[in-house]
Amino acid sequence: MTIAPTRFATRIQAARQALRAADDIALLVGVGADLRWLTGYDAMNLERLTMLVLGREGEPALVVPRLEAPRASLAPAVAAGMVHLVTWEETDDPVAQVPELVRTTPITGGAESVPAARVPRLLVSDRLWASFVLRLQAAFPRVPFGLASEVLRGLRMVKDADEIALLRSAAEAADRVVLAIAGGRLVGRSEADVAREVRERLLDEGHETAEFAIVGSGPNSASPHHEASDRRISAGEPIVLDIGGAFSGYGSDITRTLWATGAADARPDPGFVGLYEVLREAQAAATAAVRPGVPAEEIDATGRSVIDAAGFGPNFIHRIGHGIGLEGHEDPYLVAGNREPLQPGNAFSVEPGIYLEGRHGARIEDIVVCGAAGPDVLNRVTRDLLVVHGT
Amino acid sequence: MTIAPTRFATRIQAARQALRAADDIALLVGVGADLRWLTGYDAMNLERLTMLVLGREGEPALVVPRLEAPRASLAPAVAAGMVHLVTWEETDDPVAQVPELVRTTPITGGAESVPAARVPRLLVSDRLWASFVLRLQAAFPRVPFGLASEVLRGLRMVKDADEIALLRSAAEAADRVVLAIAGGRLVGRSEADVAREVRERLLDEGHETAEFAIVGSGPNSASPHHEASDRRISAGEPIVLDIGGAFSGYGSDITRTLWATGAADARPDPGFVGLYEVLREAQAAATAAVRPGVPAEEIDATGRSVIDAAGFGPNFIHRIGHGIGLEGHEDPYLVAGNREPLQPGNAFSVEPGIYLEGRHGARIEDIVVCGAAGPDVLNRVTRDLLVVHGT
Numbered sequence: 001m002t003i004a005p006t007r008f009a010t011r012i013q014a015a016r017q018a019l020r021a022a023d024d025i026a027l028l029v030g031v032g033a034d035l036r037w038l039t040g041y042d043a044m045n046l047e048r049l050t051m052l053v054l055g056r057e058g059e060p061a062l063v064v065p066r067l068e069a070p071r072a073s074l075a076p077a078v079a080a081g082m083v084h085l086v087t088w089e090e091t092d093d094p095v096a097q098v099p100e101l102v103r104t105t106p107i108t109g110g111a112e113s114v115p116a117a118r119v120p121r122l123l124v125s126d127r128l129w130a131s132f133v134l135r136l137q138a139a140f141p142r143v144p145f146g147l148a149s150e151v152l153r154g155l156r157m158v159k160d161a162d163e164i165a166l167l168r169s170a171a172e173a174a175d176r177v178v179l180a181i182a183g184g185r186l187v188g189r190s191e192a193d194v195a196r197e198v199r200e201r202l203l204d205e206g207h208e209t210a211e212f213a214i215v216g217s218g219p220n221s222a223s224p225h226h227e228a229s230d231r232r233i234s235a236g237e238p239i240v241l242d243i244g245g246a247f248s249g250y251g252s253d254i255t256r257t258l259w260a261t262g263a264a265d266a267r268p269d270p271g272f273v274g275l276y277e278v279l280r281e282a283q284a285a286a287t288a289a290v291r292p293g294v295p296a297e298e299i300d301a302t303g304r305s306v307i308d309a310a311g312f313g314p315n316f317i318h319r320i321g322h323g324i325g326l327e328g329h330e331d332p333y334l335v336a337g338n339r340e341p342l343q344p345g346n347a348f349s350v351e352p353g354i355y356l357e358g359r360h361g362a363r364i365e366d367i368v369v370c371g372a373a374g375p376d377v378l379n380r381v382t383r384d385l386l387v388v389h390g391t
Numbered sequence: 392m393t394i395a396p397t398r399f400a401t402r403i404q405a406a407r408q409a410l411r412a413a414d415d416i417a418l419l420v421g422v423g424a425d426l427r428w429l430t431g432y433d434a435m436n437l438e439r440l441t442m443l444v445l446g447r448e449g450e451p452a453l454v455v456p457r458l459e460a461p462r463a464s465l466a467p468a469v470a471a472g473m474v475h476l477v478t479w480e481e482t483d484d485p486v487a488q489v490p491e492l493v494r495t496t497p498i499t500g501g502a503e504s505v506p507a508a509r510v511p512r513l514l515v516s517d518r519l520w521a522s523f524v525l526r527l528q529a530a531f532p533r534v535p536f537g538l539a540s541e542v543l544r545g546l547r548m549v550k551d552a553d554e555i556a557l558l559r560s561a562a563e564a565a566d567r568v569v570l571a572i573a574g575g576r577l578v579g580r581s582e583a584d585v586a587r588e589v590r591e592r593l594l595d596e597g598h599e600t601a602e603f604a605i606v607g608s609g610p611n612s613a614s615p616h617h618e619a620s621d622r623r624i625s626a627g628e629p630i631v632l633d634i635g636g637a638f639s640g641y642g643s644d645i646t647r648t649l650w651a652t653g654a655a656d657a658r659p660d661p662g663f664v665g666l667y668e669v670l671r672e673a674q675a676a677a678t679a680a681v682r683p684g685v686p687a688e689e690i691d692a693t694g695r696s697v698i699d700a701a702g703f704g705p706n707f708i709h710r711i712g713h714g715i716g717l718e719g720h721e722d723p724y725l726v727a728g729n730r731e732p733l734q735p736g737n738a739f740s741v742e743p744g745i746y747l748e749g750r751h752g753a754r755i756e757d758i759v760v761c762g763a764a765g766p767d768v769l770n771r772v773t774r775d776l777l778v779v780h781g782t
Binding site: 042044046047065066067068070071074089090091124125126127128129130131133134145146147149196199200203212222223224225226227317318319322328329335336337357 | 591
């Protein structure tokens with residue numbers, strides 16, 4: 001399962017149309033998800049400039065260090081001749097090569113032809129490093145800069161069938177890892193040791209990277225982005241397991257909350273069970289609310305209202321979800337204030353959490369695709385509290 | 392082995408002195424090596440702003456999303472009270488909080504008090520994302536921006552004893568992985584499969600991340616940054632193995648060239664042996680040239696002259712090395728044009744390569760620390776061509 005090469009031509013064309021519609025000059029796309037989405041090139045993210053220059057017209061150019069030309073030439077859009085390579089040598093200044101590549105549209109003086117509010121800009125990829133941004137700004141002193149996401153987000157946000165298939169494969173692989181961890185030993189092991197097993201299992205399941213493995217046990221379960229530590233997991237406490245990585249480039253991201261009873265069968269106390277039931281209901285309600293046309297913020301509000309009603313409102317301290325695709329976090333964000341209507345093909349997490357600081361917490365997270373008729377939930381592991389022996 | 396907490400106070404003080412000496416306003420440090428070097432905080436690199444605001448005076452502030460406050464509060468410089476946390480909620484604009492934190496020095500109007508050539512600037516970390524850079528520039532419309540490396544590079548470039556110990560541990564771990572791969576089966580396996588084993592072994596050896604595993608076999612050995620592919624390794628061909636990751640935050644990076652003879656004992660042909668001997672001599676000469684006061688570019692020139700003399704000059708298409716520390720590639724770069732003299736405590740790779748496109752290539756890489764009297768070579772695996780059975 002990969003992205004068909006013809007898709008890159010379609011994407012480049014769509015990006016160019018969006019660039020023209022925005023009346024901007026060019027996209028300057030560094031290493032990262034935008035580059036991969038447009039060309040299929042999965043480049044090393046290093047201090048040597050790699051940059052796709054995509055103007056309104058003409059053949060797009062991919063600036064690459066010469067030593068990476070063999071690698072870049074294998075990228076689908078390059079191999080298919082849609083993008084040509086411009087290589088630079090170790091002692092060249094690659095940023096100096098960009099202005100001559102941005103030549104199909106008048107740059108300076110372009111401002112005269114349009115209203116001041118729409119001065120044509122150069123749009124840099126959102127994750128381009130400051131070291132490149134400042135050098136590019138110096139190379140184009142009279143041109144305002146904007147973010148490439150202004151034209152690309154609307155395109156990247158709607159996943160096609162191949163992308164959804166990859167996200168589904170990623171989710172299924174992560175599901176198997178959660179089940180394996182839940183079925184194994186936990187009590188007496190350190191969080192870091194469990195995190196290590198998670199990473200290995202993600203790779204075993206076909207992920208090319210295992211990007212995160214949050215293992216928050218006992219009081220650490222109340223820290224949403226806890227870093228797995230040397231703390232030893234005890235019987236009779238919860239474990240928030242939030243794991244993911246990239247699978248053929250596309251992200252997995254699942255959270256389940258476990259409770260390890262140990263040999264003494266130390267089952268969850270009623271307080272935790274009650275908290276978890278509220279969370280379970282909130283996550284289900286938010287997921288059920290997913291359908292085209294619903295504002296993104298409404299998914300957040302739907303889950304939050306369940307948690308608020310139970311009195312845990314102040315303990316749900318983050319948005320309910322984030323988009324996912326070639327980036328682990330991307331548009332659309334399901335957060336108060338984002339009134340964009342959901343569209344078929346949007347893919348995002350639905351992940352409410354309730355955190356009682358110093359005591360315990362819980363989170364449930366699935367990746368959900370907005371289908372034509374409602375939610376398509378990619379993760380299939382039960383959302384019940386995973387009460388396990390852990391011995 | 393970790394960095395002693397008192398080191399962070401020393402580093403923050405040194406950064407502040409350098410900031411004052413540069414007559415700039417403040418350092419705005421996002422997630423990454425600069426933040427980790429200054430505070431010990433190993434943050435998740437996501438779309439939520441995390442930013443250290445370090446002005447000329449006053450207590451440094453670390454802006455973090457509220458959900459990461461528990462994690463951030465464990466960072467050494469925060470736990471020790473050297474840096475205070477400023478948290479923001481999901482629906483806040485964190486960038487809007489930065490200007491009020493940059494208040495110990497006059498910002499607008501500062502330009503009047505100094506010569507125009509030294510307008511005080513805000514210095515952003517080199518790897519800060521464009522999405523943050525452009526928003527910060529909008530928040531400070533009258534202030535010029537520069538890069539934090541202008542004040543931090545000179546500090547970070549000189550490793551202390553603890554950092555060198557970590558680099559040595561990282562190198563020794565990577566050495567063991569190279570030896571394990573060289574001693575195992577290679578013939579008939581895909582490059583990607585070997586790369587996968589490399590990553591697992593790096594984790595087994597205590598790395599927290601296995602960042603790269605270049606496995607270039609046969610003609611792929613001529614692509615310096617080859618991405619491990621489905622190509623099956625045959626008997627009677629070279630394999631360039633360039634691997635590394637992070638070990639307690641500090642990078643490992645070693646390259647060795649193997650030759651798999653297979654059961655048929657297909658040993659290297661004289662052409663490849665000759666090429667390799669030139670490379671071996673170049674790498675040894677470059678390493679031997681390391682000592683304080685020698686310009687960085689001279690290490691490159693020393694290795695290159697050996698390769699040039701043998702007629703392979705056009706086939707050595709990259710600089711001879713890069714600094715290493717909390718980043719896999721950092722200052723100092725050993726490249727023509729960098730006349731900075733080496734200092735005791737500089738740590739960098741020495742890695743010449745010779746590449747015959749479409750045919751084969753070889754590279755040898757060690758991490759070397761510039762000691763008071765000469766090179767301290769951290770990798771200990773033999774630099775001879777590793778002729779192995781691979782069966």
